[in-house]
Amino acid sequence: MTIGRRAALALPALALPGLASAQPTWPDRPVRVIVGFPGGSTPDIAARAVATHLQAVLGQPVVVDNRAGGGGTIGADAVAKAQDGHTLGVTIGGPGSIARILNPQLPYDPVADLRPVSLLARMPFVLSVNPGVPVRNVAELIAHARANPGKLNYGSVGAGSTGHLIMAEFAARHGLEMVHVPFRSVPQSVLEVVAGRIEMTAAAAGAVVGQARGGQVRAIGVSGAGRMAQLPDVPALVEQGEPAGDIYAWIGLFAPANVPEERIARLATEAGRAMTSAETRRVLEAAGFEPLGSDSATLAALIRDEVAFWGPVVRRLNIRPES
Missing domain, CATH: 3.40.190.10 (Periplasmic binding protein-like II)
Known part of the structure; x- marks a missing residue:
């Protein structure tokens, strides 16, 4: 049944408290964290640390879903196209940031279709x-x-x-x-x-x-x-004398582009807390990574810098994944 315009306009004045209390709480079902690399890889280790922490604080199961292949692009594509509001992704930087420049036929845009959440860890x-x-x-x-x-x-x-x-x-x-x-x-x-x-x-x-x-x-x-x-x-x-001051291997947490800002901020805060656990630090440091955890803006700036630095290099040298 369609509610007429006049009745619809009257609803907020009549039932605002009820509507406010009826707003769904996120998450209201299990959360999936897609990792574009196999189980046991360093991105997988970081993802499982984040998933364990999120499950404890969000009150819903948080499941890691490994979708290895394509240098992480298969998993990243699945995250970019997720519409359920309960999907996140963990991937590595460098080629992940410039994947569309390396391969113009890529079915997603790493910059436009993925929203940075937190820089989890890095190593030189x-x-x-x-x-x-x-x-x-x-x-x-x-x-x-x-x-x-x-x-x-x-x-x-x-x-x-x-x-x-x-x-x-x-x-x-x-x-x-x-x-x-x-x-x-x-x-x-x-x-x-x-x-x-x-x-x-x-x-x-x-x-x-x-x-x-x-x-x-x-x-x-x-x-x-x-x-x-x-x-x-x-x-x-x-x-x-080499321009390598910003070059790191890194692991980041991402969400689809349509995830609202307040959720991104909350996830970034919790991801940062996950990186401070003694066990997470021990495992990541043993693998050579420096555990970090950051806000969304920090990871977004890193990606912009990588695209600005490596994009011209890839174009000038005509580098392609198969070359």
């Missing part, structure tokens, strides 16, 4: 070489690469990954001819450097700190704003 990248490569800093690497054009190979987890972008931009900016060798995983690329089958890699710190401290690789620079506590003798890349 470590530029490392096999100990047999006669370089100990960035300047020596540049000189060695110039003296050996086309003879130095660097590994990454694949074209368009942050490790690939770091090295491709580095080579282009210094006019170096180096060869990109993609691998199925970051640990595999590090092992290839250890074995001497490739000369170098820019890998997320958690995958290479142990080998660097053990002397299996030589770390010559770290990304981010400063030195790492785990590698205090390795200078930051910014100390060596």
